Amino acid sequence: MSRTMLAGAVCLVAAPLLEIVSSIVIPTTSDDSGAVVNALRDHHGTMVTGLTLEMFALVLLIAGTVWLALALAPRAPKLAAAGGVVGVAGLLAILFANGMNAAAAPVVSALDPASADAAVHAVSGSAAVSTLEPLSILHVAGLILLAVVLRRVAAVGGIALVAGSIVETAGFATGTRALVIAGFAVFLAGAFDVVRHLAVPSRAAETRQELRPALR
Numbered sequence: 001m002s003r004t005m006l007a008g009a010v011c012l013v014a015a016p017l018l019e020i021v022s023s024i025v026i027p028t029t030s031d032d033s034g035a036v037v038n039a040l041r042d043h044h045g046t047m048v049t050g051l052t053l054e055m056f057a058l059v060l061l062i063a064g065t066v067w068l069a070l071a072l073a074p075r076a077p078k079l080a081a082a083g084g085v086v087g088v089a090g091l092l093a094i095l096f097a098n099g100m101n102a103a104a105a106p107v108v109s110a111l112d113p114a115s116a117d118a119a120v121h122a123v124s125g126s127a128a129v130s131t132l133e134p135l136s137i138l139h140v141a142g143l144i145l146l147a148v149v150l151r152r153v154a155a156v157g158g159i160a161l162v163a164g165s166i167v168e169t170a171g172f173a174t175g176t177r178a179l180v181i182a183g184f185a186v187f188l189a190g191a192f193d194v195v196r197h198l199a200v201p202s203r204a205a206e207t208r209q210e211l212r213p214a215l216r
Contacts, residue, residue, distance in 0.1 A: 008067020009199040015061035016164070016188040018053055023180045026050025030175030031097070037117045040105055051102045058095045062088055064191070065142065071198045072149040079149050087142020093135040140165045154197035160190025 023029060027039040027047050039047045069084025143162050150158030168183025170176075 005067060005071065006199065008063055008070070009195045011060040012064030012067060013188065013191045013195055015057050015064050016184040016191060018057035018060060019168070019184045020181055020188070022050050022053035022057055023177060023184065025053065028175065029172055029177050029180050031172060034117055035175065044105070048102075048105050051098065051105070054098055055095070055102065058091055058098065062091045062095075065091065065139075065146075068146055068194065068198075072146060072153075075153070076149045079145055083142045083145030083149070085142070086145060087139050090136050090138030090140070090142060093132045094139065096132055097136065137169065140169060150194065154194045157190045157193030157197065160186050160193065162190075164188070164190055 025046060027043040027050070028035045030036070036047075065087045066084060069080045069087070072080040072083075140162065143158075143165050147158030147162050150161075164183045164185070164187030166183070167186060168180050171179030171181075171183055
């Protein structure tokens with residue numbers, strides 16, 4: 001396995017770990033503008049740290065999804081490509097929405113509570129955000145497509161990736177921290193299983209290929 005592909009596998013495992021840390025650190029997992037403003041006002045440093053960790057985790061998850069699609073491409077090129085594109089599209093929508101929350105930090109610092117709440121609510125309710133937010137579910141759809149390809153390689157891992165993403169999505173939608181953490185924990189277990197089946201055998205195959213000339 002190339003260093004690039006190995007890095008992608010590491011990203012798939014590191015992303016849910018970082019998301020779990022972020023979910024523990026961040027004062028609120030709710031997307032409600034009022035909750036975000038209150039958290040930024042009362043726990044500014046902790047909230048910014050949590051949002052930063054979450055942004056890094058999403059970037060890692062995008063890289064991990066791309067790796068998974070590329071690793072599965074030889075088995076089902078069209079399905080793997082579709083899963084990768086759809087999954088990354090959903091993650092980019094989430095990244096944009098989280099970026100809006102991160103951008104609220106200086107707004108809350110500069111304005112009084114009522115004005116800050118109104119400004120953040122106006123941004124979160126804008127046409128762009130309202131259009132992109134439903135697209136976040138695409139990351140689950142993309143994982144479902146990739147799990148179909150995984151059914152003969154790492155079926156349990158594929159199911160765990162999908163189940164974990166559904167649970168954490170429900171957790172964010174309801175602002176339930178326990179669901180978010182549980183979802184990413186299940187996703188992490190699935191990521192370990194997928195990497196174990198896809199990355200380790202490939203590395204072993206490369207080792208056998210390197211030893212073959214010496215055995216002749």
